[in-house]
Amino acid sequence: MKLHLDHSFLKESELEAMKDEILTCHHLLHDKTGEGSDFLGWLNLKNDEEELRRIKEAAKRVTDSSGVLVVIGIGGSYLGARAVIEALSSPFAEKKVLFAGNNASPDYLNDLLDFLQDKNVFLNVISKSGTTIEPAVTFKVLREWMENRYGLEEARTRIFVTTDKQKGVLKEIASHNGYETWIVPDDIGGRYSVFTPVGLLPIACSGIDIDKLLSGVYDAIDLYESIENNDCYEYAAARNLLYRSGKKIELLVNYEPKLHYLTEWWKQLFGESEGKDGKGLFPAGVDNTTDLHSMGQYIQSGERHLFETVIKINKPYRDITFTIPEDSIDHLDYLNGKKMSDVNLNALQGTIIAHTRGNVPNLVLEIEEINEYTIGELLYFFEKACGMSAYMLGVNPFNQPGVEDYKKEMFRLLGKI
């Protein structure tokens, strides 16, 4: 993986001047001396071997029986697994892992119940406390549905719980019913939890090799530990420089539709970490080339308050080579002998040129191909860049006090005491 900075907008001297800040924030992270330092468990993540073994065993039960896993979780208990699973799956394949409890729509839940009628169903409910209302009510409905359908005894064996190691409503329910449980670590917040059982159990149930994924993470931990020549820190510095220069929106840009949920995960990571004290880049995304035909006009010519970070994938899994005779009725003979990936990569390259000329700085993250290893690497890259970036911005990267405000009002309206 390689970061290319846009030197028409970011000068070497500006980046050089950030070195002191990088050093300071590096120490805040690694010496655990910054705000929120109780939540740095992801920084040098080590997974418990026994927990990984139980994850694989549970996943094998689901996949061997052609089961469908319904993951009940919201926010960080949802986006990481979905991002990884979609990045590594065909968008047209039958879904092996479905998501619920990430909204409060009765239509969504009723439609899901219809769909599950003739499926072989397992549940994984994920919540640190068990009191977040969307997963709590969804779990209640689905648990009763499972018990009606499979009986109390069999339902028990089909429900997996990921929660606090000792306290909380969900822990109580799990103990009372004897569900198999995995632990949400105390020192890792939701949006940083994808490589804990929170993300790993659903990912494994979709058939993805979590060892390969984690080897990408572990290598990235080593790779991005140095203070010098650290792309991860340079990305953090670049986005802060652009923010200080007046840019207010960062667009994460992909050219592979299956990366859509990676962008959603990234939006939570950066938005929730940095959007506080009236500060922070607004994180948004585009899926290209699709969105060149919707948001493209704005990016090219609207308000000049944005910059882009482009994820460039050099190689698809399988390419398509065009054979087009000169007199083809399609008028596509200029593509004869070229590959579809040439079209995609030249669209990317052409867009970077056009947008840069339109005064939209473009940073580029170049990756050889999408696989378990590179996705692990990429997600860790963003996690660490986010911690660094939020410290540079002067905010606590690991809390989210603003999320409580709507909950308080909602609970008041619902009459909860």
Place this chain on the structure above:
Amino acid sequence: MKLHLDHSFLKESELEAMKDEILTCHHLLHDKTGEGSDFLGWLNLKNDEEELRRIKEAAKRVTDSSGVLVVIGIGGSYLGARAVIEALSSPFAEKKVLFAGNNASPDYLNDLLDFLQDKNVFLNVISKSGTTIEPAVTFKVLREWMENRYGLEEARTRIFVTTDKQKGVLKEIASHNGYETWIVPDDIGGRYSVFTPVGLLPIACSGIDIDKLLSGVYDAIDLYESIENNDCYEYAAARNLLYRSGKKIELLVNYEPKLHYLTEWWKQLFGESEGKDGKGLFPAGVDNTTDLHSMGQYIQSGERHLFETVIKINKPYRDITFTIPEDSIDHLDYLNGKKMSDVNLNALQGTIIAHTRGNVPNLVLEIEEINEYTIGELLYFFEKACGMSAYMLGVNPFNQPGVEDYKKEMFRLLGKI
């Protein structure tokens, strides 16, 4: 449908002062005296009865044979149909209409071809000119696949073309092969084309009643024609007032996951219409309550450069009522006797209170329920509001010159002369 304006941020006197602007822009639209007035065919849309009959006939062939329709189109030839179909379908139901040619990813196209192996396949290729590269190459690949699979004669009967009435590459291909064709009108641009055959044929093939959809559109045409008490114009005025007061981002907010693509359609509509001359609100969206747990922190406490337009749906199709004893292990007894829609609507209401208090103005569009009629009404509401709003902003609502910039660079890189 009813618009509620946020009177903590928008004063009656300010809106009153916009009346002259509304009047001026109303005449630009209705007298066709503004920029881009060649593209006002959608304003008082009338559909050709014979064309509608042929749409229903083609759709019946697809649905009667349990067929799958692959729609090949990008931008306005894609988003409208997808928005309507998803708004009116179960997110878990088997997809009857699939989308291709809206990106240049070989992985996506190869995955689609795998999926189509055992399906009964029809194609609908949609392009005014036929030269847009993504749909053009995708159509070439899929047409050859169809001809290999079904033979030349049968493939001919399974391919529907929506294009210019007389000129262009796609028109030539259709005439040469004898494909049934529908017309993209000359006076309706892509992002306004959902109620022409561009959107109606795919929508009908998904099993949706297009007569009900159009009756919502036709009623909205009448409803939003008056100059006084016109919610559509008030929405346009409100968003311009907020923009002039320094807001730079508008978030379209829903609480029903199936409205996700309606937001994507809306982003194209407003972004492409207004994002020019260095101006325009940046259009973004959140799907709640999901995104309250990702973007919620930023909206509550980040930079104060945004406002929200909330789509409030009063009634779900099917609700869920909670029966929860007082000593329930779930600790959800405060919900006993309440419905899941109460949770959703109180989340909406609580969020409006919390965000407004956090200095994020909230406009609310209230709709009784989602159905064919109200979706038709809502989309027309946004179309007309967008025309009005862009004229207030002082830009041509109906062109998109910036979209060509990346294409020029891409074609140069691909060696197209």
